[in-house]
Amino acid sequence: MAKNAYKARKKKSGLFAYLERSLPFERLFMDGLPSRYIPVIAYSFLLGLIYVGNTHYYERTARKVDKLEQDIGALRMEFTSLKSSYMLDSKQSVVAQRVAPLGIHESNQPPFKIKLNQ
Template structure:
């Protein structure tokens, strides 16, 4: 034995089955992105879980920020609506208070033939 040597991979389209390890995820990524120039031998598999964890945290952060901004927009819209309704209520209360004054009520019931009393009320005493 002269020394250890690597086996040569089978090449050609003879219709024979290809080796099983050739079509795994990392080999596919390496072929499509040509990462051999960056990483040399291949993707360091030990760095994949921390990278995926960081990517997951980034997605959660983006989603959380998006939901917070939507909630802030909804709160601002509701605050504006509350201010508008509060202004309407104040206007209606003022109109009601004005319409319920004694002089205004007297003006409204005058066409019906009802008049305002000028004399104070008196007590009726009934003897048995």
């Protein structure tokens, strides 16, 4: 059976290991969290909360704007197609063809003014 043996660990290297070695956190928090840091921590927490809320609000607004831009593009295309079909249907020759089955035809005589003598 294998025997358990203690293996010596290498010293940690990295940013947090450096901060742990260089800053006196153990001495600061030996008696608990000093009360003079509570307002700073609360202020930082509040700023972080506002930052996260603002980010969520911005992303939601950006999604709404993108959706509305897509809707506007679709409506603009529909408007353009309806406008072109309306312009085609309102031509004099097309109107004359459509009302011909009803017995209505174009007049070949130009209009004239009727003058009344009083």
